[in-house]
Amino acid sequence: MDDVFRALASPSRRRLLDRLHSKNGQTLNELCKGARMTRQAVTKHLALLEAANLVVTTWQGREKLHYLNSVPIHEIYERWIGKYERHRLQALSELKKGLESKQVNITEKRYG
Amino acid sequence: MDDVFRALASPSRRRLLDRLHSKNGQTLNELCKGARMTRQAVTKHLALLEAANLVVTTWQGREKLHYLNSVPIHEIYERWIGKYERHRLQALSELKKGLESKQVNITEKRYG
DNA sequence: ATAATATGCAACTATTTAGTTGCATGTCAA
DNA sequence: TTGACATGCAACTAAATAGTTGCATATTAT
Known part of the structure; x- marks a missing residue:
């Protein structure tokens, strides 16, 4: 690892x-x-x-x-992301992509 | 990044x-x-x-x-893992955990 | 007020790392 | 079977990194 x-x-x-x-x-x-x-x-x-x-x-x-x-990439993911956190992050990431495709800018920092 | x-x-x-x-x-x-x-x-x-x-x-x-x-960890994951590959990897990882709990040893290398 | 605690900032050293050049080996094609 | 191509191996240099020591600043407790 x-x-x-x-x-x-x-x-x-x-x-x-x-x-x-x-x-x-x-x-x-x-x-x-x-x-x-x-x-x-x-x-x-x-x-x-x-x-x-x-x-x-x-x-x-x-x-x-x-x-x-x-x-190995998947193993990194599992190391620090809790089982239930995954859904939340996936949803967040898709939301972000959706918004970006509408030309709305969101900075990294906003996702605490 | x-x-x-x-x-x-x-x-x-x-x-x-x-x-x-x-x-x-x-x-x-x-x-x-x-x-x-x-x-x-x-x-x-x-x-x-x-x-x-x-x-x-x-x-x-x-x-x-x-x-x-x-x-950021989630973003790494998304960078190199295709949308459809994720399910496969998740399944693999859970299979591995299951087997390990039965004391069966599987080396990293086996997952091509 | 003063001492103890919690943290920050800077200079220095030893080690690791990225990239180079030069040469060697093995495979294919004429 | 010879020349061109695809790759491997090793020594070297320059830059980046991890960790140290020493000192400064701010907050809490007595």
Whole structure:
């Protein structure tokens, strides 16, 4: 679990997760494109994500495919959010989305 | 949002969140007891948590009370977990708990 | 008033981390 | 079978971070 938080701590790694979320199963090279760092740096980040079990990989010939695994994220959620709190937060979040789609601005801070 | 991940990155800060989760509204001094660092270090951690809006505070005389705010955690959850994936993960997690209560061991890795 | 309590602010150090460059290995295609 | 491609591994540097010590400020209790 410790690995998960460490892995999520870096913006670069979160961006990688975002990219896998939008398109799963990408190769290292694919993930390098658009990243503002060397391939070697990306490799290191992916290694950390994999160690944290946030990313799962398979080899296909000389290419390594990367997949997002959401289980650890779910475990974070369960750690600090009570069973009954979940419904409330879900409702809140959907309300917020609804309002945003009507161009009404709500700041983060308002939800105490 | 960036602040949230940075704040969650440190085990010391996660322990503080755990303590607030089990007992909300504690003072700085209360939170210092049992922590293996100086009060000043705890203060810094709480400042980061507060900046990330993971902790909310109120003053009461010379005492500062700290409360856990779970909204940012929920936002992490929504970022990488698709709407329909949630039910699956919830079911999985409850299955796991059920099995664990029967003394059956399941490793993290099994959930791809 | 004064002492004790609760907290804040700042300078410093040691460690960790992100990113780099350089070189090695394994696979595919002509 | 040779050249191009996809990836891995290691040493290094610069920046960020966790924790410390020391001192300051504000509130409560005697």
